[in-house]
Amino acid sequence: MGKQYEALSERWIEFIAEQKIFFVGTxxxxxxxxxxxxxxxxxxxxxxxxxIWLNVTGSGNESSAHVQRDPRMTIMFCSFEGPPLILRLYGAARVIHKNDHDWEELFAHFNPLPGARQIFDLSINLVQTSCGMATPYYAYTGDRDLLSDWARRKGDDGLKQYWEEKNQSSIDNIPTHIVENNVRS
Structure with a gap:
């Protein structure tokens, strides 16, 4: 049976720190x-x-387009080893681009990742846990470096061109404002 909380407990924060993957819904x-x-x-x-989570350049930019129009966001963590658990964070998110005044402050929380394009800042209004007993076990064997390698090869100019070609709007034609908000003058 799922349980609901108003905030993350230290137990859930420790659980999050151990996870290698999370899922974002918008x-x-x-x-x-x-x-x-x-x-x-x-x-x-x-x-x-x-x-907060650092978003790197990818094939789409749906979360950014959605949050700029409707700030609802759900983040889900799922235990793939140890005791079963699904942890969902519900709240209102905002998109921070490189030209925004708080980019530098929030970006300082991360090790720089090639292709970084946005930071999402989620104010949590509900934490929900559920059992996750049907979730299978999976073994973590390592990170994939493919996206980081791709972003390094593209370079700043190549990423900007990619944003212009592929990341300007969602699949539903909602604008992302990525180019005008990420290109420093």
Whole structure:
């Protein structure tokens, strides 16, 4: 049976720190629902009701488009080893781009990742746990470096061009504002 909490406990914060993958869900009232797996060293807990995650360049930019129109976001962690657990964080998110005043402060929480394009700042209003007893065991064998290698090869100019070509809008044509908010003058 699922349980609900107003904030993250120290136990849940420790659980999050051990995870290698998390899933992000966003949608607007009139868009497709997007669920995206995230990895790398890209997630930080700032306090019991606030988390941030560093978003790197990828094939789409759905979360950014959605959150700029409707701030709802759900983040899910799932135990693939040890005791079963599903942990969901519900709240209102905002997108921070490189040109935003708090980019530097929040970016300082992360080791730099090639292709970094946004930070998502989630104010948590509900934490929910559920059993996860049907979730299979999986063994973590390592990170994939493919995306980081790709971003390094692209370089800053190549990433900007990729954003212009591939990341300007969602699959439902919702603008992401990535180019104008990430290119420093």
């Amino acid at each position: 949608a607007t009232t009139d868009s497709r629902v997007n669920v995206s797996p995230k990895g790398m060293d890209s997630f930080r807990v700032l306090n019991n009701n606030r988390v």
